[in-house]
Amino acid sequence: MDENQEALEVQFQQLQEALANSEMKRFREIFLELHIYEQGQFYQAIEENQRHIMYAYLSPKEMADMFDVIEEDNEHMTEYLAEMRPRYAADMLAEMYTDNAVDLLNTLDKKQIAKYLSIMPAESASEIRELLHYEDDTAGAIMTTEYVSIVANQTVRSAMYVLKNEALAAETIYYIYVVDQENRLVGVISLRDLIVNDDDVMILDIMSERVISVHVGDDQEDVAQTFRDYDFLALPVTDYDDHLLGIVTVDDIIDVIDDEAASDYSGLAGVNVEEVSENPVKSAGRRLPWLITLLFLGMATASLISHYEELVSEASILAVFISLITGTAGNAGTQSLAVAVRRLAMNDDKQNSFLRTVISEVLTGLVTGAITGLTIFAIVSIWKGNPILGFVIGMAMMCAITVANLAGSLIPMLMDRLGFDPAVASGPFITTLSDLTSVLIYFNIASLFMSHFIGS
Amino acid sequence: MDENQEALEVQFQQLQEALANSEMKRFREIFLELHIYEQGQFYQAIEENQRHIMYAYLSPKEMADMFDVIEEDNEHMTEYLAEMRPRYAADMLAEMYTDNAVDLLNTLDKKQIAKYLSIMPAESASEIRELLHYEDDTAGAIMTTEYVSIVANQTVRSAMYVLKNEALAAETIYYIYVVDQENRLVGVISLRDLIVNDDDVMILDIMSERVISVHVGDDQEDVAQTFRDYDFLALPVTDYDDHLLGIVTVDDIIDVIDDEAASDYSGLAGVNVEEVSENPVKSAGRRLPWLITLLFLGMATASLISHYEELVSEASILAVFISLITGTAGNAGTQSLAVAVRRLAMNDDKQNSFLRTVISEVLTGLVTGAITGLTIFAIVSIWKGNPILGFVIGMAMMCAITVANLAGSLIPMLMDRLGFDPAVASGPFITTLSDLTSVLIYFNIASLFMSHFIGS
Incomplete structure (x- = not known):
């Protein structure tokens, strides 16, 4: 190159x-x-x-x-x-x-x-x-009308003749669509089929009557999925009565797949990565709505801690572990979120998978939480020479991670059920929400054991 | 459907x-x-x-x-x-x-x-x-050897004859590659060109000598980019001496694009979303390495706060805002990271964009930080009736966001320069790192103004 x-x-x-x-x-x-x-x-x-x-x-x-x-x-x-x-x-x-x-x-x-x-x-x-x-x-928005269509009642020779005339104007000539008198889609034949068959063979005898088509109102992501499944180079687009309206070609589908990926990625990051501007004021303008919204959610966490300020002033050691617990739970929640969004995108039978995914994520949270909790229990017990404090931190960590996994999987699942795009549930939103639940869990557990470690 | x-x-x-x-x-x-x-x-x-x-x-x-x-x-x-x-x-x-x-x-x-x-x-x-x-x-790993090749010195008629014989075995017959005696790629002709030209025309006269090809060792993502640019259905793959080795077809490129998107998404979330298992122990096993690594980075933050424990015990109000500052800076850092990774993926001339991207992200951080900082200054001043505390929180917020944007853009840029995939720089890593810098900034600013707000 x-x-x-x-x-x-x-x-x-x-x-x-x-x-x-x-x-x-x-x-x-x-x-x-x-x-x-x-x-x-x-x-x-x-x-x-x-x-x-x-x-x-x-x-x-x-x-x-x-x-x-x-x-x-x-x-x-x-x-x-x-x-x-x-x-x-x-x-x-x-x-x-x-x-x-x-x-x-x-x-x-x-x-x-x-x-x-x-x-x-x-x-x-x-x-x-x-x-x-x-x-x-929709399929209608990405389709083109430059396709080749023929009627079934003719020979390969005459079909090739039609093709030669339309070849320069059509966007693809590699599939030829067969229609009836009312322009209803009744079959499809590839140029490859035309080439390998003899000139006198009738189209009717060699066309495939099992045409995979998409409806003009279908979501473009569903159209992309059909391309992935069937490995087609083009797909016909029809209306409710099977009339052929246009075709979608694979190059447009690659754009759709790219857009879809960029929008999932943007969702996870809480910023639209496609509108890249080098003007800092413009960029800031696009990012601030999310940041300020989350700032208010964060204020809820701050006022929760404020509620426990008495506790902190008695045992300032508690402040040391706030960011460790919220941070780790947020990381775990982000992982859950990404897995749940991905599973929603991949899975066709959504009925079953709702509960299965959430339960599986909560169990995963329990396992990761238990191991992470044990690790931090050991570290804190040795570092601060205080096993009860270690137990409080470890226990809070485990619960916070489990709850973060619950939120990370439940929220996109619910959004999907309610008809929203689950990919919009962003990582920053989950981590900020998980800050709130983590702090709640942490201070509640700490209050319970307060009398046991404050003496140290 | x-x-x-x-x-x-x-x-x-x-x-x-x-x-x-x-x-x-x-x-x-x-x-x-x-x-x-x-x-x-x-x-x-x-x-x-x-x-x-x-x-x-x-x-x-x-x-x-x-x-x-x-x-x-x-x-x-x-x-x-x-x-x-x-x-x-x-x-x-x-x-x-x-x-x-x-x-x-x-x-x-x-x-x-x-x-x-x-x-x-x-x-x-x-x-x-x-x-x-x-x-x-690499291109070699995704190419196939079932292509149609011909020599230039023949007519359209004889080329069509070759094509008919090979049509059933070839993966695509819509591009026919023209080679010399040593199987070096010298031209390409589409089936469309064959169809619209007369039978007696020589291939030599109608083939395109400007063949876009990829090298067998090229990264598959670069191959995908060439497909996107040129809207091809297939691309020839050659060795250093231009010998035709195989072709890559568009259906394989869709798989590459999907894999690429999944891996970027996985990177941002800090979890491999493609290996979806419903076994919680297996899932936990895959997520724990990241979580535990980040736990140790989080421990650095904890020990930093521990260093300031004296300060916290004097002014427990400081503990209230730890998670708000680290959380908001983490959100901003994640946005920067996503934008920087995306820009790296899109941008061809990387020489210029390194500094430009980092500077633009830092400036964006200053603007978002200033506005977020002013907001929180107003809220805290009113809520706690303490403008000096409000100033400390607002100032810390602005600096923490700016530094988070610096880290979020600089780290993927550096990784790319050092030859690593920048998409591996995960959101959880950036947020955990930004926790550390945010806490450092926060307590340093708080120390400076300590005497002014502790009295309140």
């Missing part, structure tokens, strides 16, 4: 020169030889005045091919569109795959969307308009 | 009956109509004695097709192999795509691998042996 990178640098340099010297022919020669992704890298690396020359040198279709690949990281897309002449931008949007054009338009406000739709060819505009309707994060 | 599910249940029932009544023909009719993934679901749902009948009813090739899809969740794969006759198992392994057979064999011990390789056809055994060499998590 490194040699490639160097060769690419040289070509980028040549492209810049061609733009500077107004050598359109030379520019097109070098540029169109590049892979589309590399074209996008060049386009995104240059200045606005250079991009203006590119709009003059390349057709809307050529620009559309490139935008089909770069639209995913859409930070500057709105600016790019704004700097093109509206007619050029509209033509480019019309030439893009419909799903990508829709993604791009969705970054604009309604007035601008209407403007572009009004200038572009009517057919493209109506296709785009249809896709704009679908709710975010 | 729900109707499908019901229809499937009925068919599973019929399959069970066919097995029970020894109706081989009926079983094969229903079973082979199912999608391979559904075959796998049935196979994994039945009892061992029923599976034994299936081995008699299905050929090793038919079993191999199914194993190609189910090998990913390989929990029980070893048992399945063990219950087949060795000859049958070896034949099945030989019929599977080489990459999947290798994955499956890698779950066994060396002696068993050698046994299967010795009974299977020599050609398959040598292909598998070659792939077994490659290091885990």
